[in-house]
Amino acid sequence: MEEQKPEEEKIETFEEKFENFIGTAKEEISTLKSELNDITELYNDFVKKPSSAVLSKAEKLNxxxxxxxxxNSEISEIEEKVSGFETKVFGKTPEDKESLKFKLNDLKTQHEELHGEWEGKYETLTTKIEGLLPGATSAGLAKSYHDQKSSYKWPNIIWSAVFTLTMIGMVYYAIKTVTDSTDIGNAFMNILSRAPFFIPTIWLALFASKQQSQNRRLEQEYAYKESLAKSYDGYKREIENLPESDEKNEIMEKLVRTMIDTAGFNPSSTLEKQSHNDKPPIFGSLFGRKGTDEKN
Structure with a gap:
């Protein structure tokens, strides 16, 4: 009986150990299952694709x-280029960098010298331009007056030719009328018969003479304006050379006022005055002499 008890105790101890082993194994299996589930979830989350059109997380990570x-490759290339540029600009050694520093200082000095030189030239040119502006203004006015005066050249020639031709025509027909007439009565009848020609011809001669006279008058007015504009700068320099005095300022004011009045004067207004004689030379001399005789 005593020998059977130890054996039974051994059996019980073995059963307990086996049960403990089974329990431990079950716990390990449960833990492994849990870890396997986690691994499966990670696999489904990162590797398994929800659909063929959507990339998995693992593919996205790749x-x-x-x-x-x-x-990284592009950055490396850029880094190499920057390094090469730095070497090209600053050099590899400290001596190269010092040499570059001297070059930059030299360029800075040259730039400052050029800046001062160009600034001096700019001030000189500005002074010259400001000094030439009054002369340029008067020269521009003189050029404008000259162009306007020249515009009357051909009208004068044309109306002079018209007047000359009409006078030649009238003289020719007058001589023709006299030579074709046998007596005074016949000459008078010939004159009456040719009156339709003489009346328009006389009117055309008077009109041509008037146009010629007006154009010549305007040409003279603009010639006067031109000569005054050309001489303004010379007068101004002469006045500036005079000693400072009230008389000098008064003369300068008169010169400027004359220029302004001349520039603002409209030459065509002279054609409206009675002093402008636009009659033909013969008629003008006759009527002028008649007026003089009446006054006397």
């Missing part, structure tokens, strides 16, 4: 990693 590698 794609991102590839892009990072590409960017």
């Amino acid at each position: 794609e991102t990693f590839e892009k990072i590698n590409e960017y």
Whole structure:
């Protein structure tokens, strides 16, 4: 009986150990199952694709990693270029950098010298331009007056030719009328018969003479304006050379006022005055002499 008890105790101890082992194994299996579930979830989350059109997270990570590698290569190339540019500009050794520093200082000095030189030239040109502006203004006025005066050249020639031709025509027909007449009565009848020609011809001669006279008058007015504009700058310099006095200022004011009045005067207004004689030379001399005789 005593020998059976130890054996029974051993059996019980073995059963307890076996049960403990089974329990431990079950716990390990449960833990492994839990870890397997976690691994399965991670697999489904990162590797398994929800659909063929959508990339998995693992594929996205791989794609991102590839892009990072590409960017890294590009950055390396840029870094090499920057390093090469730095070497080209600053050199490799400290001596090269010092040499570059001297070159930059030299360029800075040259730039400052050029800046001062160009600034002096600018001030000189500005002074010259400001000094020439009054002369340029008077020269521009003189050129404008000259062009306007020249515009009356051909009208004068044309109306002079018209007047000359009409006078020649009238003289020719007058001589023709006299030579074709046998007596005074016949000459008078010939004159009456040719009156339709003489009346328009006389009117055309008077009109041509008037136009010629008006154009010549305007030409003279603009010639006067031109000569005054050309001489203004010379008068001004002469006045500036005079000693400072009230008389000098008064003369300068008169000169400027004369220029302004001349520039503002309209030459065509002279054609409206009675003092402008636009009659033909023969008629003008006759009527002028008649008026003089009446006054006397």
